[in-house]
Amino acid sequence: MTDLDLLAAQTVVMADPDRLRLLALVLTDPSGQPTAAHLAGPRGPVEVVVDHLEAMADVWLLARVGDPNAPGYRPTPDAIMRFGGAAIGTPPLEGAVTMDSGDHTPLLDRIADELTDRFADVFGRETVERFVTESYSLLASRASVQQFLPALTARFSADRLAALATPLTVDAPWHGQPFSADFAAELDVLFVCAQNAGRSQIAGAVLRSLAGNRVRVRTAGTVPSGPLDPGVRAELDRRGLGGLAELPRPLTDEVVRASRVVVTMGCGDACPVLPGRRYLDWPLDDPAGRPPAEVRRITDDITERVRKLLDEISAAQIS
Structure with missing residues (x-):
């Protein structure tokens, strides 16, 4: 089954709003892996819930x-990435009680701190904060007990971050894993x-110089x-990279x-986060307006990072 075939099958299965509601319950269950009996509750016989869950499992939306x-x-990851937002945003069953979300800002800040550490070198702080805020808003719109919102948001x-960072293609590497030969064969790198x-221009010029047409x-x-x-222009010229x-x-x-x-490199949450890409976040000082010695130090730092990235790419390309 191709990716397009699988997506089509998943879309057909999730056309049932009851399955979207059920997926929302799975996504927000504190255990992380609820059983059918646990989810059934007032939503009907366990057998009906099992049928819905199995239908989603058959198309790899549930494990x-x-x-x-x-x-x-x-x-x-497919369930979270492709249908998570729609599921959480589906109106709850009639009669469900909702409450105002309240002010959980301090807890959300701590969640963002923890996730920023967990996804260091993959997503920047601003991107993590955006996902935390968005996830909280989606959950708050349907929460019946607000005290659990921070835990569910975390x-x-x-x-969601793990799903987005996990590539859809089998040969695309997750952070910390080596590039595969197929993935590195025709590689486009965006800084x-x-x-x-400043920073992105330095990195681009250095990589063009070192990698050539590879x-x-x-x-x-x-x-x-x-x-x-x-x-930055003066430092690139000094290194013979101005033309790059x-x-x-x-x-x-x-x-x-x-x-x-x-x-x-400090672009914040304005950088789109898409599946199937390898994301790296390099915490670097902005060279704009700094003295020449500082610009030189930042350029040296970027050059070393680019060399390490190219070494990893090159090792995959010749394997």
Whole structure:
């Protein structure tokens, strides 16, 4: 079954709003893998719930775990990524009580701290905060007991981030795993910073210099400025890389979709997060307006990171 066939089958299965509601319960269950008996409650006979859960499991939206005779059901990355938002946003059953979400800002900040650490070097802090806030809002709109919202938000946010970071293609690497030969064979690398006038331009110029035609290099900015920062331009010229920089350009969904590796450098939550890409987040100082020695230090740091990235790519390409 191809990816398109699987997506079509999943879409047919999830056309039933009762299954969307049931998926929402699975996604927000504190255990992470509720059984059919646990989920049945007032929603009808256990057999009906089992039929719905099995239909979702048959198209890889749920994974059966635990006792084969009474399994728990855990959402797969496909369920979270493709149908999670729709499921959580489905109106609850008639008669369900909802409450105001309340102010959980301090707890949400702590959740964002924890997830930022967990997904370090993959997603930046701003991206994690966006997912936490969005997940909280989705859950709050249907929560009947607000005291559980922070815990549910933590799990739902973590699952969504993991699903987005887990590539859909079998040969695309997750953070910490080596590039496969097929993935690295035709590789497009995108460097993103805020203005596309400093960090991303340095990284792009260095990778073009080191990789030649082996890697296609793109750069972009979330709020692109005019020309390159003068200090960055001077440092690139000093290293003989001035001709490898490019005109600052805006970041678009299309350029992210065209890239298999996306390296962010302080671009915040404006960088689209799409499945099937490898994301790296490099915490780097902005060289704009800094003294030459500082620009040189930042350029050295970026160069070392680019060398390590290229070494990993090269090892896969010759394997």
